[in-house]
Amino acid sequence: MKNIGLTFGLAFVVVAGLAQHTEYHEKWRPQFHFSPKAHWMNDPNGMVYYGGTFHLFFQYYPDSMVWGPMHWGHAVSKDMVSWQEQPIALYPDKLGYIFSGSAVVDKNNRSGFGEGEEPPLVAIFTQHDPVTASQNQSIAYSLDSGYTWVKYDHNPVLRNPGITDFRDPKVIWYVPEQKWVMALAVKDHVEFYASVDLKNWQKVGEFGKDKGAHGGVWECPDLFPINDLQGPSTWVLLVNINPGGPNGGSATQYFLGNFDGKTFVPSTAGTRWLDYGPDEYAGVTWSNTGARRIFLGWMSNWLYGQRVPTNPWRSANTLPRDLQLARVGDSLFVTSTPVWELNALEVRRERPALPAALPELSKITLRTNKAAAFSLVFSNAAGDSTVIGYDGAGQYLIDRRHAGVSVGPDFDRVYTAPRVSRDSTIGLTIFADASSFELFADGGSTVMTALVFPSKPYDRIAMRSTDGVVVTGLVLSTLRSIHN
Helix, strand or coil: CCCCCCCCCCCEEEECCEEEECCCCCCCCCCCCCCCCCEEEEEEEEEEEECCEEEEEEEEECCCCCCCCCEEEEEEECCCCCCEEEEEEECCECCEEEEEEEEEECCCCCCCCCCCCCCCEEEEEEEECCCCCCEEEEEEEECCCCCCCEECCCCCCECCCCCCCEEEEEEEEEHHHCEEEEEEEECCEEEEEEECCCCCCEEEEEECCCCCCCCCEEEEEEEEEECCCCCCCEEEEEEEEECCCCCCCCEEEEEEEEECCCCEEECCCCCEECCCCCCCEEEEECECCCCCCEEEEECCCCCCHHHCCCCCEECCECCCEEEEEEEECCEEEEEEEECHHHHHHEEEEECCCCCEECCCCEEEEEEECCCCCEEEEEECCCCCEEEEEECCCCEEEEECCCCCCCCCCCCCCEEEEECCCCCCCCEEEEEEECCEEEEEEHHHCEEEEEECCCCCCCCEEEEECCCCCCEEEEEEEEECCCCC
């Protein structure tokens, strides 16, 4: 991708002759999702929890609103709800741009970077040489709880063996063998590497050349165990792919199985998607969160992400989501549900009849009397509308053909997702922000994320049904902005 070299200042308005900043309240600015103050952002990186603080690093280009030489931007939060943007954490250097990666707490100072009692935090990331297109893995360490970073003098720690795509290291501590394990995206598969000190790595296995979706390059893997309440832990391997998603463009697939420190053996057939909507990508989980597994994605799609109509920022993250396992019949699935910390955003709850007035920032929880076709229509007086619903034949849908400002034919479409649940009723939770919808259906077994750019905020919600569907439960919550 090219560096276009454009620079944009902060938006402002003039009132009574005085310039007043509208920072974080510009048109379409997300009000309860993280977005950078200005300029381009894509993949979340290096997400690590330490000392009561969630650290979010992200692919960032501070000189334009389109992709360019990548840095690691940085934001912190105590609750994953309110975020404070920090100075840039990692800058490009002679080895190249700072691409995606991960960060870990080196509790026993196996890297030797630590000084005193506090353990070092170690970041592992891809460096991309823009001249040769070679990609190698480097590390940096922090001795002040993740706020400032020092690159290792002997980078890279894992050199490219001559492969075009060799990137996005996600590192975990593998307890049974007391070693670090890296999952690395390599063209059309994942390779596993092991180390005892985070500096010296050896390849131990690989997975995926003949598994899952292969409509595009594999990127941003993530490997971790997750508890199954009815049995032993199951291993989850997330793999992001671009293009080749279920609705076109970018998406996150997952595999369930077993990992023995070297080999991942899948227990599921076919392709599973963590989010079927068009606008979740490069999703990975926080490290150092114990048994809890918290996921975050980039809320966009490479098909049109560089031309969405926002200014002076471009891109936001999805809501943080708890990942768990659920059984449907004899099969296991990964469920995604918004983290409970988001409940603090609610300022009013009501049980209206439909149609109803819609708060600009809202959470809608709905249950129907049967699994039959219905649609929720979000609209405004300008004639813009987004339709979210169920077709009665096993598919959830989001229709944004008339959602507002068009971003092109790849955007103005109807998107579908298969229903996993076998319940006789439908249960939906929908989060509506200034420019996005996130749909969590049937306890998070089906998830869809979609951007929208209405000319005016949606202020009405109505329901349509030709199959006699009755709403048996409806709660409409007004949410507060994290920027007030």
